[in-house]
Amino acid sequence: MTATSLETEARSSGMRRFVRRVLFSEYLVLWLSVLYFLAVLPFVPQMASVEVLRNILSDMLPLLVVAIGQTFVLIVAGIDLSVTSIIAMASVVGASVMTGDGGYLAGSPLAVPAAMLAMVTVGLAIGAFNGFCITRLGMPPFIVTLTTMMFFSGAAIWFTTFHTTTSSIANLPHGFVVLGQGNIGGVPNSLWVVLAVGILAHIVLARTVLGRRLYACGQNRRAAAVSGVPVRKVIAAAFLISGACAAVASILYTGRLQTGTPILGQTILLDIIGAVVIGGTSLFGGKGKVVWTVFGVLFLVLIDTSLKMLGLSLFSVFAIKGAVILLAAVIDAVRTRFAARI
Amino acid sequence: MALLECENLRKSFFGVEVLHGVSFSLDRGRVLGLVGENGSGKSTTMNILGGVLPRDGGRIRLEGAEFDPRGPKDALAGGIAFIHQELNLFENLSIEENLFITGFPRLGGALPFINRGRMRRRARELLEQVDIRHPPGTPVGSLSQGERQLVEIAKALSVDAKVIIFDEPTTSLTRREADRLFGIIERLRRRGIAMIYISHVLADVTRICDDITVLRDGAVVGGGPAAQMPTERMISLMVGRTLDQLFPERTCTPTATPVLEVRGVSQPGVVHEIDLTLHAGEVLGIAGLMGAGRSELARILFGLDSFHGGTIAVDGTVIEKPSPRTCMEHGMAFLTEDRRGEGLMMHATITDNIALASLDEYASPWARFIERTRLGDEVGRIGQKVRLRAADPVAALARSLSGGNQQKVVLAKWLLRNPKVFILDEPTRGIDVGAKFEIYKIIDTLVAGGAGVLMISSEMEELMGLCDRILVMNHGEIQAEYSRGEFDSGRILEAAMKRKTSAAAPGAIAEKVA
Amino acid sequence: MNTVRLRLALLRNAPVALFVVxxxxxxxxxxxxxxxxxxxxILIQASHIAILGIGMTFVLLTAGIDLSVGAVMYLxxxxxGIYLADASPILAVPAMMAVGALFGLVNAFFVVRLRVAAFIVTLATLFIGRGLALWVTETRMVFYKDQILSLARAxxxxxxxxxxxxxxxFAVAxxxxxxTPFGRQVYAVGENPDAAAKxxxxxxxxxxxxxxxSGACAGIAGFVSITQxxxxxxxxxxxxxxxxxxxxxxxxxxxxxxxxxxxGTVFGAVLIQTVQNGLVIVNADPYIYPLVTSSIIFVAVFVDSQRSRILERLGRRRIRIEERPV
Structure with a gap:
């Protein structure tokens, strides 16, 4: 290396250190969210109102639950495209159990818990099927979950036709609706649920044996197998968790809409994956955290809300969302290349 | 004037010189045999010639002109074709397409369409020269290893190579395929093409080469016309190195208690009737050439690959369904030869890597929380025990460590489980001398503590300096066994090569019958 | 060995068997x-998916994926509809192809130059593409003139x-x-990019x-689809x-x-459309169409994955040549 290049090296190293610190910060996306919030505030001051903030929160909640499940799958280097169909399927199955219009358990005091159990079972069953095909039959996750997505999206619509002539199953019991809209100690029930799921997921990933194994399978599957990690079971577990999370999200969405409908969640698949990736979880596995996903979802919902409030049309919401996802991915690629240089 | 002259080639990796001035020359229509132990510098020399690696010093002259390839493509354009052990073919394409992948003959010479007719004719000519009778449209994926080798040669011929380098061309060939290859080499020689032939199979080298050069420790230690180089002389030149590496004093002797007993383990096409016993306090070495089945045996013993007959027992208990998990539960540990691919999570921290195999031991009973304080303490303790050196011995990423320290992390991972049987596959590959010594010391501590170590290594000195016994594998079988005191590198090398030097391998007989 | 070969042959021909069934x-x-x-x-109905799939095939052959094709179609x-409403198809089709190809180049920039995963790049450009299309149309329905609609019956x-x-x-692709040399190099790059570079x-x-x-094909597919x-x-x-x-x-x-x-792609598109068409003709409940289609795709992928597993097992390196019973 020549003297001049050493000098420029020294001059740029301070800058480079700063860039590196920002890029590698765990909270990068949170800072970006805050920055973004402050930047749009002058244009839409009502963003800071309690009502809007509450809306942002309530928009975040169900999306966050699915995204947390997706985080597990991405950590093991998989992908789960079937989550939206699980939301739809669970919604109509749950509604068919408890609806007052000829539900299986209409009027029974057990209707609501049974319906919720059925919804979670749907999620677990579809997740288990995905996991089985991927780990035991050796099929690629993308295609397996793509076909389950197509199948159960269709199945949810079909199933609905047995229970109603309209496009959704309404007349859900009061108990269920109250669950969705009530609050405990001033905190909405749905927030309690999401907090519980989030904390549980965080603990599983950060503190338990399963968590360590999930990361290991995503980082280096062969090394994990040599070290005695039951790779197949661990990967199947990730898909089960994703299914269960989607079912919980379905409970939240169904409660909010007060109907069971098969079109629930149809359009949010790309939001889910986008949010997780924006948070910093890698599509190639081994890297991801629940808090990152929280930030990713926050960022996406923030952008969504602000764009709508700015009075921007649907087109800009779409385009800007896409640009943001792309930017996040580029930052991640740059990060990875920076990391390789250390 | 010689066709190719190499003078004083030098090459260093990470400040360590591995080639100390290698010189040789090659004439038209001659075959030069290049022999030497693993790590003697053959591959490095050839990679420089083939443009894969840049040289640090010395000069190469091709047909009298300076030759300085900047890449494999450059070397090929200059007339040097390198046929690697790992062939560079596309299995999803046909033979002819592989031959012309970067220079398809085109319709009308310039139109963007492949002139299939011309391609086929050219391919036929080339294939005829290498004796392939398959139609040129046959997919490469359906060819045998030997035939693929010949396709690579045809590719070299298609660009009018003046020098063809063969790196261990026969390792995955049957005897008959090898004979066919030798026939082609003979034919090319008569056409005036010069060849460099690298091989461990000395009988083959004697048979097909005109001249032989022996490398040892990155320098030429002897050479001459093949007629004046009998096998014994080659071997003595190859191994005649002075013991400049120090091995730690062994602090214990083997006991009579077996910890690992392998009886009649076979897997068709891989290993055959393997019997071995490893005792507590013993370091048992497995010597052999690359491709002799040593690593494959290790994988079978650790339950990673299946086998069809025989039993594996640890401490007298037969392992019922061998899998990494069950083997670990019985007290086995396995350090793989591929440290990056199968040993470490390169992007994870030291702690996470060391903890990976022992998570169950540090989990709370019900919720399976990891007891992080206890785990952290133990990881720290083990880290010190293996003398792990890192900027941050807890949170540094495996990727940031030197090869030696990475290997210590893998060892620490297994040490944390306190196993009785260690299978170490090339534990010192790619690490510097100082770290090697430390790993030898760890191995000594392990056996002194009552464990048994099964150690696979391609470095003869290492096995002889460390082991109590050495088994020699060859062609998936255990060929010979030597105890400490009767170690002799010449005899070990001979046993490792023996079967192939005898004229009729069983495979050849079977093929004749079939 | 023979039973393995037989199973392979069965698995290889399973999609065709499926079609016959x-x-x-x-x-x-x-x-x-x-x-x-x-x-x-069936062929008319399958045409736009087949054309889209043909473009997708190029990308898949290099182990990539292009999720933005639907957005490109719309864009x-x-x-x-907005700017070339009166143009003749002779002009319109190349223009749409150019739009698609340009879009594809943007995808390629991120995938090839910035080395971002194709999945995420094209996922993002899917949003951007649909956004642009909505901007162009001001989120209104776009109607087409007779010279285009008449093509449906032409x-x-x-x-x-x-x-x-x-x-x-199909023929050009x-x-x-x-x-062409390019086509064969696509296969080589998909098989082993490192070896291809070497x-x-x-x-x-x-x-x-x-x-x-892929983008250009999406442009054509858009045109074909809109005529219908x-x-x-x-x-x-x-x-x-x-x-x-x-x-x-x-x-x-x-x-x-x-x-x-x-x-294969054309076969796949036609098979899917045949099933859909058949379900219509036998008056099946329209709600089960997606169920049948996805099941068929699932079976095909299952068969393919089993075949690759067997091939992989056969391809494992052998160390010793076993003595065969004489």
């Missing part, structure tokens, strides 16, 4: 099904116009992939081109990217690159 089942349920007119309908159709030499386009795209193939150029091809639908709502071509991937995979194109071809 489909024909037999629907043929026995309705006599209208096995009819030339009906097959013409090119929107531009056609025929040339007795063959409907859509089938001509379908056939031409087939020739490019099988008979052999001197311009890998970035090959990758860039396939994304441009007549108007473009904001949901136009929604999730067509999945249909295109499904057609390719059903036809034996591997998601991991290097395997399959456009003929």
């Amino acid at each position: 489909v024909l037999a089942v629907f043929g026995s349920l309705s006599d209208r099904f096995l009819d030339v007119q009906n097959f013409t309908n 090119s159709v929107a531009l056609l 025929e040339f030499l007795g063959v409907p116009w859509a089938i001509w386009v379908f056939a031409i795209v 087939w020739i490019v992939l099988n008979h 052999a001197g193939i311009n890998v970035p150029l090959v990758l860039t081109t396939v994304y441009a091809v 639908v007549g108007a473009a709502a904001s949901s136009f071509a929604m999730e067509k990217e999945f249909a295109a991937v499904a057609a390719s995979v059903l036809g034996g194109v591997s998601l991991f690159g290097g395997r399959g071809g456009v003929a």
Whole structure:
């Protein structure tokens, strides 16, 4: 290396250190969210109102639950495209159990818990099927979950036709609706649920044996197998968790809409994956955290809300969302290349 | 004037010189045999010639002109074709397409369409020269290893190579395929093409080469016309190195208690009737050439690959369904030869890597929380025990460590489980001398503590300096066994090569019958 | 060994067997099904997915994926409706192809130059593309003039116009992939990018081109589709990217690159459409269409994965040559 290049090296190293610190910060996306919030505030001051903030929160909640499940799958280097169909399927199955219009358990005091159990079972069953095909039959996750997505999206619509002539199953019991809209100690029930799921997921990933194994399978599957990690079971577990999370999200969405409908969640698949990736979880596995996903979802919902409030049309919401996802991915690629240089 | 002259080639990796001035020359229509132990510098020399690696010093002259390839493509354009052990073919394409992948003959010479007719004719000519009778449209994926080798040669011929380098061309060939290859080499020689032939199979080298050069420790230690180089002389030149590496004093002797007993383990096409016993306090070495089945045996013993007959027992208990998990539960540990691919999570921290195999031991009973304080303490303790050196011995990423320290992390991972049987596959590959010594010391501590170590290594000195016994594998079988005191590198090398030097391998007989 | 070969042969021909079964089942349920007119309908209905899938095949062959094709379809159709409403198809189709190819180049820039995963790049450009299309259309429904709509009924030499386009795209793609140096290099890059680079193939150029091809095909698919639908709502071509991937995979194109071809993709698209058509003809509950289609794709992928597993086992390196019983 020549003297001049050493000098420029020294001059740029301070800058480079700063860039590196920002890029590698765990909270990068949170800072970006805050920055973004402050930047749009002058244009839409009502963003800071309690009502809007509450809306942002309530928009975040169900999306966050699915995204947390997706985080597990991405950590093991998989992908789960079937989550939206699980939301739809669970919604109509749950509604068919408890609806007052000829539900299986209409009027029974057990209707609501049974319906919720059925919804979670749907999620677990579809997740288990995905996991089985991927780990035991050796099929690629993308295609397996793509076909389950197509199948159960269709199945949810079909199933609905047995229970109603309209496009959704309404007349859900009061108990269920109250669950969705009530609050405990001033905190909405749905927030309690999401907090519980989030904390549980965080603990599983950060503190338990399963968590360590999930990361290991995503980082280096062969090394994990040599070290005695039951790779197949661990990967199947990730898909089960994703299914269960989607079912919980379905409970939240169904409660909010007060109907069971098969079109629930149809359009949010790309939001889910986008949010997780924006948070910093890698599509190639081994890297991801629940808090990152929280930030990713926050960022996406923030952008969504602000764009709508700015009075921007649907087109800009779409385009800007896409640009943001792309930017996040580029930052991640740059990060990875920076990391390789250390 | 010689066709190719190499003078004083030098090459260093990470400040360590591995080639100390290698010189040789090659004439038209001659075959030069290049022999030497693993790590003697053959591959490095050839990679420089083939443009894969840049040289640090010395000069190469091709047909009298300076030759300085900047890449494999450059070397090929200059007339040097390198046929690697790992062939560079596309299995999803046909033979002819592989031959012309970067220079398809085109319709009308310039139109963007492949002139299939011309391609086929050219391919036929080339294939005829290498004796392939398959139609040129046959997919490469359906060819045998030997035939693929010949396709690579045809590719070299298609660009009018003046020098063809063969790196261990026969390792995955049957005897008959090898004979066919030798026939082609003979034919090319008569056409005036010069060849460099690298091989461990000395009988083959004697048979097909005109001249032989022996490398040892990155320098030429002897050479001459093949007629004046009998096998014994080659071997003595190859191994005649002075013991400049120090091995730690062994602090214990083997006991009579077996910890690992392998009886009649076979897997068709891989290993055959393997019997071995490893005792507590013993370091048992497995010597052999690359491709002799040593690593494959290790994988079978650790339950990673299946086998069809025989039993594996640890401490007298037969392992019922061998899998990494069950083997670990019985007290086995396995350090793989591929440290990056199968040993470490390169992007994870030291702690996470060391903890990976022992998570169950540090989990709370019900919720399976990891007891992080206890785990952290133990990881720290083990880290010190293996003398792990890192900027941050807890949170540094495996990727940031030197090869030696990475290997210590893998060892620490297994040490944390306190196993009785260690299978170490090339534990010192790619690490510097100082770290090697430390790993030898760890191995000594392990056996002194009552464990048994099964150690696979391609470095003869290492096995002889460390082991109590050495088994020699060859062609998936255990060929010979030597105890400490009767170690002799010449005899070990001979046993490792023996079967192939005898004229009729069983495979050849079977093929004749079939 | 022989039983393994037999199983392989069975698995290799399973998709064709599936097709025969489909024909037999629907043929026995309705006599209208096995009819030339009906097959013409199937081909017309399958044409836009097949064209989309042909472009997708180029990308999949290099082990990439292009999720933005549905958005490109919509964008090119929107531009056609707003800015080229009076243009003749002779001008409109190349213009739409150019829009698509340009879009593909943007994808390629991120995938090849910035080395971002194709999945995420094209996912993002899917949003951006749909956004742009909505901007162009001001989120209104776009209607088309007669010169375009009349193409739906137009025929040339007795063959409907859509089938001509379908056939031409297929023929060109087939020739490019099988008979040009570029096509064979696409296969080489998909099989082993490192070896391809070592052999001197311009890998970035090959990758860039396939994304441009995929975009251009999406432009054509948009045109063919709009002649049949007549108007473009904001949901136009929604999730067509999945249909295109499904057609390719059903036809034996591997998601991991290097395997399959456009003929398979066309087969896949036609098979899917045949099933849908058959279900219509036998008056099946329309709600079970997606269930049947996805099941068929699932079975095809299952068969393919079992076949690769067997091949992988056969390809394992051998150390010793076993003595065969004499």
